[in-house]
Amino acid sequence: EVQLVQSGGGLVQPGGSLRLSCAGSGLSVSGNYMSWVRQAPGKGLEWVSVIYRGGGTQHADSVKGRFTISRDDSRNTLYLQMDSLRTEDAAVYYCASHLVEGLTTYNFFDSWGQGTLVSVSS
Amino acid sequence: IVLTQSPDTLSLSPGERATLSCRASHSINTYLAWYQQKPGQAPRLLIYEASNRATGIPARFSGSGSGTDFTLTISSLESEDFAVYFCQQRRTWPLTFGGGTKIEIK
Numbered sequence: 001e002v003q004l005v006q007s008g009g010g011l012v013q014p015g016g017s018l019r020l021s022c023a024g025s026g027l028s029v030s031g032n033y034m035s036w037v038r039q040a041p042g043k044g045l046e047w048v049s050v051i052y053r054g055g056g057t058q059h060a061d062s063v064k065g066r067f068t069i070s071r072d073d074s075r076n077t078l079y080l081q082m083d084s085l086r087t088e089d090a091a092v093y094y095c096a097s098h099l100v101e102g103l104t105t106y107n108f109f110d111s112w113g114q115g116t117l118v119s120v121s122s
Numbered sequence: 123i124v125l126t127q128s129p130d131t132l133s134l135s136p137g138e139r140a141t142l143s144c145r146a147s148h149s150i151n152t153y154l155a156w157y158q159q160k161p162g163q164a165p166r167l168l169i170y171e172a173s174n175r176a177t178g179i180p181a182r183f184s185g186s187g188s189g190t191d192f193t194l195t196i197s198s199l200e201s202e203d204f205a206v207y208f209c210q211q212r213r214t215w216p217l218t219f220g221g222g223t224k225i226e227i228k
Contacts, residue, residue, distance in 0.1 A: 035217075044208065044219055044220070044221045044222050045157075045165065045208055045210070045219040046219070047216055047217040047218070047219070058215060060216050061216070094164055094165075096164075099167065099170060099176075106155075106170060106171070106212060107212035107217055108155040108167060108170045108210065108212060109155075109157075109165070109167060109210075110167045110176060110177075112164035112165060112166075113164065114164060115164055
């Protein structure tokens, strides 16, 4: 059974930093495309960042230059380093693995972490 | 690509048929997924590539459409189906989601 267990998050002041973690079991974080998706309170879903099997990354324009997605293969763990946080970054952050069917990876999300709340306020 | 879902809220009774719409601002072929989200939970993948049910998803859920217009149909609502549903496209980056449709108990 695939499990993604998240940690990190909490309250931070504007301009501050936070690191989110997502530990995988039942799947290889390095062997899959992995993303972070966020959801502001009472709002919809927003894709944030992706890391590919080869290690390449992509970020949404709203976080580019401030957030960094990475992984530790030895720990089978995904990270999101969030710097220069803004009030509009406040949300529940989910890690998610991309759907794999046969030899094809789709940019849809089939396994999700439980979510972690990030609050940005002075 | 902007995804517009309608209606915002659907008030239905158990056993009724639910029809949800997702419209894309540009053609996305069949590169669309549907998710279900319950309060306090992560989303769950229901449908991918517009019409393929994800693993373990009951047959009462079906998806259709291509290009810009897509539909999620729940043939007969069960109590556990009352939730919020989101569509998502993978045609272009950034990946984007619709604003959601809430199915509530009438």
